[in-house]
Amino acid sequence: MGKSRIEAFTDAIIAIVMTIMVLEIHAPETSTFKGLWGIRDSLSIYAFSFFVLSVYWINHHHLFSIVHKVSGRVIWLNMILMFFLSFFPFTSAWVLEGGHFAAKAPELTYGTVILLANIIWALMVQDLIRVNGKQSLIGKSLGADYNKPFISIGMAALAVVIGIYVPLAVFAIDGLMFLLWIVPEKRIERTLQNNKKEDD
Amino acid sequence: MGKSRIEAFTDAIIAIVMTIMVLEIHAPETSTFKGLWGIRDSLSIYAFSFFVLSVYWINHHHLFSIVHKVSGRVIWLNMILMFFLSFFPFTSAWVLEGGHFAAKAPELTYGTVILLANIIWALMVQDLIRVNGKQSLIGKSLGADYNKPFISIGMAALAVVIGIYVPLAVFAIDGLMFLLWIVPEKRIERTLQNNKKEDD
Amino acid sequence: MGKSRIEAFTDAIIAIVMTIMVLEIHAPETSTFKGLWGIRDSLSIYAFSFFVLSVYWINHHHLFSIVHKVSGRVIWLNMILMFFLSFFPFTSAWVLEGGHFAAKAPELTYGTVILLANIIWALMVQDLIRVNGKQSLIGKSLGADYNKPFISIGMAALAVVIGIYVPLAVFAIDGLMFLLWIVPEKRIERTLQNNKKEDD
Amino acid sequence: MGKSRIEAFTDAIIAIVMTIMVLEIHAPETSTFKGLWGIRDSLSIYAFSFFVLSVYWINHHHLFSIVHKVSGRVIWLNMILMFFLSFFPFTSAWVLEGGHFAAKAPELTYGTVILLANIIWALMVQDLIRVNGKQSLIGKSLGADYNKPFISIGMAALAVVIGIYVPLAVFAIDGLMFLLWIVPEKRIERTLQNNKKEDD
Numbered sequence: 183m184g185k186s187r188i189e190a191f192t193d194a195i196i197a198i199v200m201t202i203m204v205l206e207i208h209a210p211e212t213s214t215f216k217g218l219w220g221i222r223d224s225l226s227i228y229a230f231s232f233f234v235l236s237v238y239w240i241n242h243h244h245l246f247s248i249v250h251k252v253s254g255r256v257i258w259l260n261m262i263l264m265f266f267l268s269f270f271p272f273t274s275a276w277v278l279e280g281g282h283f284a285a286k287a288p289e290l291t292y293g294t295v296i297l298l299a300n301i302i303w304a305l306m307v308q309d310l311i312r313v314n315g316k317q318s319l320i321g322k323s324l325g326a327d328y329n330k331p332f333i334s335i336g337m338a339a340l341a342v343v344i345g346i347y348v349p350l351a352v353f354a355i356d357g358l359m360f361l362l363w364i365v366p367e368k369r370i371e372r373t374l375q376n377n378k379k380e381d382d
Numbered sequence: 383m384g385k386s387r388i389e390a391f392t393d394a395i396i397a398i399v400m401t402i403m404v405l406e407i408h409a410p411e412t413s414t415f416k417g418l419w420g421i422r423d424s425l426s427i428y429a430f431s432f433f434v435l436s437v438y439w440i441n442h443h444h445l446f447s448i449v450h451k452v453s454g455r456v457i458w459l460n461m462i463l464m465f466f467l468s469f470f471p472f473t474s475a476w477v478l479e480g481g482h483f484a485a486k487a488p489e490l491t492y493g494t495v496i497l498l499a500n501i502i503w504a505l506m507v508q509d510l511i512r513v514n515g516k517q518s519l520i521g522k523s524l525g526a527d528y529n530k531p532f533i534s535i536g537m538a539a540l541a542v543v544i545g546i547y548v549p550l551a552v553f554a555i556d557g558l559m560f561l562l563w564i565v566p567e568k569r570i571e572r573t574l575q576n577n578k579k580e581d582d
Numbered sequence: 583m584g585k586s587r588i589e590a591f592t593d594a595i596i597a598i599v600m601t602i603m604v605l606e607i608h609a610p611e612t613s614t615f616k617g618l619w620g621i622r623d624s625l626s627i628y629a630f631s632f633f634v635l636s637v638y639w640i641n642h643h644h645l646f647s648i649v650h651k652v653s654g655r656v657i658w659l660n661m662i663l664m665f666f667l668s669f670f671p672f673t674s675a676w677v678l679e680g681g682h683f684a685a686k687a688p689e690l691t692y693g694t695v696i697l698l699a700n701i702i703w704a705l706m707v708q709d710l711i712r713v714n715g716k717q718s719l720i721g722k723s724l725g726a727d728y729n730k731p732f733i734s735i736g737m738a739a740l741a742v743v744i745g746i747y748v749p750l751a752v753f754a755i756d757g758l759m760f761l762l763w764i765v766p767e768k769r770i771e772r773t774l775q776n777n778k779k780e781d782d
Numbered sequence: 783m784g785k786s787r788i789e790a791f792t793d794a795i796i797a798i799v800m801t802i803m804v805l806e807i808h809a810p811e812t813s814t815f816k817g818l819w820g821i822r823d824s825l826s827i828y829a830f831s832f833f834v835l836s837v838y839w840i841n842h843h844h845l846f847s848i849v850h851k852v853s854g855r856v857i858w859l860n861m862i863l864m865f866f867l868s869f870f871p872f873t874s875a876w877v878l879e880g881g882h883f884a885a886k887a888p889e890l891t892y893g894t895v896i897l898l899a900n901i902i903w904a905l906m907v908q909d910l911i912r913v914n915g916k917q918s919l920i921g922k923s924l925g926a927d928y929n930k931p932f933i934s935i936g937m938a939a940l941a942v943v944i945g946i947y948v949p950l951a952v953f954a955i956d957g958l959m960f961l962l963w964i965v966p967e968k969r970i971e972r973t974l975q976n977n978k979k980e981d982d
Contacts, residue, residue: 184447187389187393187443187447188443189787189790190389190390190393190790191393191396191397191439191443193787193790193791193794194393194394194397194398194594194794195397195400195401196791197791197794197795197798198397198398198401198402198794198798199401199404200795200864200868201795201798201799201802201868202401202402202404202405202798202802204799204802204868204869204871204872205405205802205805205871207872209872209875209876209878209879209888210876210879213876213879213880213881213885213886213887213888214885214886214887215887217887218887218891229865232865232868236858236861236865239791239861240854240857240858240861243787243788243791243857247784247787254440254565254566257440257443257566258436258440258564261436261439261440264400265429265432265436268400268401268404268432269404271404271405272404272407272409275409276409276410276413278409279409279410279413280413281413285413285414286413286414287413287414287415287417287418288409288413291418364858365854366854366857384647387589387593387643387647388643390589390590390593391593391596391597391639391643394593394594394597394598394794395597395600395601398597398598398601398602399601399604402601402602402604402605405605454640454765454766457640457643457766458636458640458764461636461639461640464600465629465632465636468600468601468604468632469604471604471605472604472607472609475609476609476610476613478609479609479610479613480613481613485613485614486613486614487613487614487615487617487618488609488613491618584847587789587793587843587847588843590789590790590793591793591796591797591839591843594793594794594797594798595797595800595801598797598798598801598802599801599804602801602802602804602805605805654840654965654966657840657843657966658836658840658964661836661839661840664800665829665832665836668800668801668804668832669804671804671805672804672807672809675809676809676810676813678809679809679810679813680813681813685813685814686813686814687813687814687815687817687818688809688813691818
């Protein structure tokens, strides 16, 4: 089964989710910089969520760039991933209502969505390896010793647990976790550059 | 006539419809889990509609993956399908107003949109076979004994009829109907894998 | 200059415009069919605008399918076309405020947007022919005797003029005009089918 | 690393940003042309922002058309560019609240977003040249004597400084600056036409 439409669909969903979040930043009540300062929470959560979704998109881009085949199961896992990512406008808006990131329930919900997305991610990587085979590009790049998805699940789970006591910790720990994903997999990069050379 | 722009357009429409539905989930009034529980209806209908649209997208993806030619009529049928699918944010929002899925009119409207979408789907499949010919991939895969679109129309019609007496039945019966479509057509899969082998 | 990104961008814009219009259909005040009847104006204008945008998209699809080169001027004309089409959610919403399509200003504005879009369309077709040459596919298909864009400008202008006296006429005359565009250009179809044969 | 998904993602983000801005144009309070005149500020800022985003998109289109390789750094710079562009619906809405473009804070914020976007643009161009090499298409086209990005940063900075005293100047100076970018780089055009000839 081809992968291009899944990529296109994923691009569209993530782009829309990122962009409609901006609708939640309401114009300040006054036309002053004090007014702008008054919506600093809105701007912060928007920047944070935009960053998180960027990380997911960039890594999705990299992951699928070395994939040749997808299965019906992969498509559904991807769809469930999109489902969880689509909650960002909602959780971001709810976090704001709590005021200054101190309310427990919205922060924990925000963190739980990330935890669930990470679990689906790990399942999807495994499935992609199984479908493409251990000798495929993805099989070789992200084989047996590839633990990052599991570390990320662990950190996201930790974020939720610590968040029960210190809500703000959700953003701190999840933020750290996403920093791990900023630099695209070196292994994927290498595989891709080799391919690139052959293509040129 | 090429099919790629129709696919791209369909991807965009379905992605947007899925994603703007999340704008209808308003943040709970309180920053507590009780508040979250209070919007369980919003979350349920969002999950259900997201699932329904996922099924349409995945099957659209599969259907068009074995199509070579499209006609002006197919493009218009696809457009009408998009028109009905675009009603999901509206019908989902209206269902919520009725409260706990007990109001008749919104549920029946929700079910009618699905019924109409299914009718268009069946017409589109027939047209695609006619345009591509009986000896084409789609002609062979979804030929004379392919009754699933008609069964789905029947079930969606049943959902509306039963829904007159028990509104909630619309979701139950349509939900069952969409379960039939979760696993992509085996016949299409087989055809595609054969092609894939030749491509690799 | 390649045309694929212009197509992709156009697809995205039109898909979003079509879909966000649905946000203007507010759920009826009551959960009854009477409530649904109460928003018939919303539903009608949505269906009409969706139809109009479908016609623009389908004809854009056809037009660009026979284009090989685009110029900077074509890109800007296309952008201006997108600008006018992006007004549909606004003009559709305003028409509704007037009540039962009887107010003059909103209807005339709605019609003026269509008139302007048609003028840009005609300019774009001319430019595409100039850029691709008279011996190109588009030059041969839509050459000297191709008057449809001008007839459409005339009809859209007529719609605005008559609309000054009978606002509803805007929809009637523009509706008729768009019917002319439902069937994609036969000449384009023929050209495309010839190409298709060579591709297969 | 391939560039097509970055292009597709950028197309989607810019298309959505442009289009959701129209949601900020609220229907006039009365169904008269006087009512339409009453929202002239909304319409003006929409047209201006649509124009600005068009310029960014068209130049992005041109820039990437001569790019062969992208790096992880380029992807992140592009993402940050998208982040700043996504603020247009917000800054456009805030500018409106100030009334007749006379308030300082919203105008300066609007201008600052453009300034930041221009800085990222310049960094991205430099990185693309470094990644693709000085002998690549982009290296030859936009080499050592290519000062336009820096001139644009200077003008955007000037717009913000003058804006402190005359808020409206932000639009005047930035408007002038974007006029420089209306005509796509001649150098890119030439490179592309040469390529085109080889492709045909």
